[in-house]
Amino acid sequence: xxxxxxxxxxxxxxxxxxxxxxxxxxxxxxxxxxxxxxxxxxxxxxxxxxxxxxxxxxxxxxxxxxxxxxxxxxxxxxxxxxxxxxxxxxxxxxxxxxxxxxxxxxxxxxxxxxxxxxxxxxxxxxxxxxxxxxxxxxxxxxxxxxxxxxxxxxxxxxxxxxxxxxxxxxxxxxxxxxxxxxxxxxxxxxxxxxxxxxxxxxxxxxxxxxxxxxxxxxxxxxxxxxxxxxxxxxxxxxxxxxxxxxxxxxxxxxxxxxxxxxxxxxxxxxxxxxxxxxxxxxxxxxxxxxxxxxxxxxxxxxxxxxxxxxxxxxxxxxxxxxxxxxxxxxxxxxxxxxxxxxxxxxxxxxxxxxxxxxxxxxxxxxxxxxxxxxxxxxxxxxxxxxxxxxxxxxxxxxxxxxxxxxxxxxxxxxxxxxxxxxxxxxxxxxxxxxxxxxxxxxxxxxxxxxxxxxxxxxxxxxxxxxxxxxxxxxxxxxxxxxxxxxxxxxxxxxxxxxxxxxxxxxxxxxxxxxxxxxxxxxxx
Ligand code: NAD
Numbered sequence: 001x002x003x004x005x006x007x008x009x010x011x012x013x014x015x016x017x018x019x020x021x022x023x024x025x026x027x028x029x030x031x032x033x034x035x036x037x038x039x040x041x042x043x044x045x046x047x048x049x050x051x052x053x054x055x056x057x058x059x060x061x062x063x064x065x066x067x068x069x070x071x072x073x074x075x076x077x078x079x080x081x082x083x084x085x086x087x088x089x090x091x092x093x094x095x096x097x098x099x100x101x102x103x104x105x106x107x108x109x110x111x112x113x114x115x116x117x118x119x120x121x122x123x124x125x126x127x128x129x130x131x132x133x134x135x136x137x138x139x140x141x142x143x144x145x146x147x148x149x150x151x152x153x154x155x156x157x158x159x160x161x162x163x164x165x166x167x168x169x170x171x172x173x174x175x176x177x178x179x180x181x182x183x184x185x186x187x188x189x190x191x192x193x194x195x196x197x198x199x200x201x202x203x204x205x206x207x208x209x210x211x212x213x214x215x216x217x218x219x220x221x222x223x224x225x226x227x228x229x230x231x232x233x234x235x236x237x238x239x240x241x242x243x244x245x246x247x248x249x250x251x252x253x254x255x256x257x258x259x260x261x262x263x264x265x266x267x268x269x270x271x272x273x274x275x276x277x278x279x280x281x282x283x284x285x286x287x288x289x290x291x292x293x294x295x296x297x298x299x300x301x302x303x304x305x306x307x308x309x310x311x312x313x314x315x316x317x318x319x320x321x322x323x324x325x326x327x328x329x330x331x332x333x334x335x336x337x338x339x340x341x342x343x344x345x346x347x348x349x350x351x352x353x354x355x356x357x358x359x360x361x362x363x364x365x366x367x368x369x370x371x372x373x374x375x376x377x378x379x380x381x382x383x384x385x386x387x388x389x390x391x392x393x394x395x396x397x398x399x400x401x402x403x404x405x406x407x408x409x410x411x412x413x414x415x416x417x418x419x420x421x422x423x424x425x426x427x428x429x430x431x432x433x434x435x436x437x438x439x440x441x442x443x444x445x446x447x448x449x450x451x452x453x454x455x456x457x458x459x460x461x462x463x464x465x466x467x468x469x470x471x472x473x474x475x476x477x478x479x480x481x482x483x484x485x486x487x488x489x490x491x492x493x494x495x496x497x498x499x500x501x502x503x504x505x506x507x508x509x510x511x512x513x514x515x516x517x518x519x520x521x522x523x524x
Pocket of ligand 1: 186187211245290492
């Protein structure tokens with residue numbers, strides 16, 4: 001694999017060794033399922049009285065791991081440990097923190113295939129998506145370390161005041177806030193825990209991690225990488241349990257100095273409001289939902305458009321914040337493109353996501369599966385299906401399998417043109433011209449990613465006018481998905497994010513630090 005660099009754009013033609021190593025790791029992982037995993041607080045494994053079983057959405061009879069149902073007391077313990085570790089960690093020379101985090105990223109890469117197999121089993125990701133989630137995490141951490149170095153630890157000399165008979169030196173220094181909370185979603189549990197945690201840690205914060213309940217196991221395996229890299233006790237803490245109880249206790253605690261929340265708009269906005277009800281403002285980095293448009297011009301290469309749209313609508317069963325969920329096609333090419341989209345969608349292989357040829361695995365849980373049925377019912381009444389619309393039975397009955405679904409003839413006034421369904425469902429609409437497409441594209445609360453297919457001149461117009469944080473033109477690898485750190489830093493506008501700066505990008509690390517100016521005056 002020496003000259004192959006894995007990214008979401010290159011993953012469609014991997015070398016054979018990648019498959020072989022994944023298959024070996026999967027067999028080993030399957031042979032050791034069902035064990036109990038602890039929380040991790042102050043360098044120790046911590047067990048709760050209550051437990052929960054973590055089952056695979058591929059076949060809900062299989063228990064992957066037994067996890068701890070932590071409560072408000074565990075939240076308190078984790079925050080206390082993080083507070084205690086902060087003075088030493090924040091004063092550790094940044095070069096030493098960089099070295100430790102590079103070691104953690106190295107361990108993630110060493111364990112790439114075992115971790116990817118676990119991810120496939122827990123989230124239902126196909127093998128390439130799973131490898132991507134793990135490799136991206138290592139790359140996010142490396143990128144944060146590189147940025148720390150490129151900016152000399154964010155310690156910058158400023159100009160000297162023009163004071164007669166005095167020497168006045170000024171320095172700007174970015175310093176960590178303190179205890180940083182990382183709350184992550186189920187769909188990219190590795191990257192969206194490890195990326196924010198890596199950024200918080202390398203800049204000198206200590207962290208408390210709370211994963212989504214559906215993905216508690218894989219995040220514990222990530223925490224093991226931080227532990228094994230030698231991060232001191234209390235610097236990384238990990239608690240598991242319900243968002244509404246344990247998660248809310250963390251959010252409500254005055255011991256949290258900053259938070260990165262990645263998840264849905266509603267939960268994120270509630271967190272933002274809860275955080276504001278304090279004596280002063282603390283940083284809140286929110287990475288929220290999307291309702292991402294793909295616009296296709298009459299001049300587009302339709303084959304590239306169809307390939308990119310199908311990959312982005314149905315990769316990870318449509319459960320990506322960046323999924324292409326609204327397809328807007330200019331009238332002259334509408335019939336030809338919709339026919340091709342139908343054809344490509346019906347060729348997608350649905351099944352056990354650990355198998356080599358599978359593209360779509362199951363959706364995450366019973367609630368998502370039920371949502372699929374409700375949305376399908378609503379869409380069938382408002383319009384019609386070009387393809388899909390059903391859940392799968394027979395050999396699939398033990399898991400949460402849904403057909404990739406394209407809905408057409410749904411009026412633009414229907415709420416499902418606005419609402420993030422987060423399932424393998426996309427709506428397709430016909431537009432008279434690109435201006436109408438742009439108006440519809442921008443008429444949602446979200447502004448995460450967007451895709452375009454057309455001429456280069458049209459693409460420039462698209463970049464100028466679209467309201468989104470990550471934009472792509474003429475990309476068959478994915479119309480709206482497939483961002484990679486260093487190439488496509490990831491973040492959203494409007495209701496899709498709070499900071500206006502993208503993760504894995506040039507301006508991300510400063511979000512984890514506050515500035516201190518140091519003026520020292522000496523008499524000459
Ligand atoms: P979710 O909002 O249901 O849960 C996210 C996290 O919040 C979980 O860990 C959950 O346990 C926790 N939580 C729930 N209630 C809480 C509370 N009251 N206090 C504290 N924590 C609480 O989201 P999800 O279903 O896990 O993930 C899907 C959502 O995430 C989608 O909306 C998707 O678009 C979004 N997402 C955004 C990005 C991005 O980068 N912008 C990336 C991935 C996913």
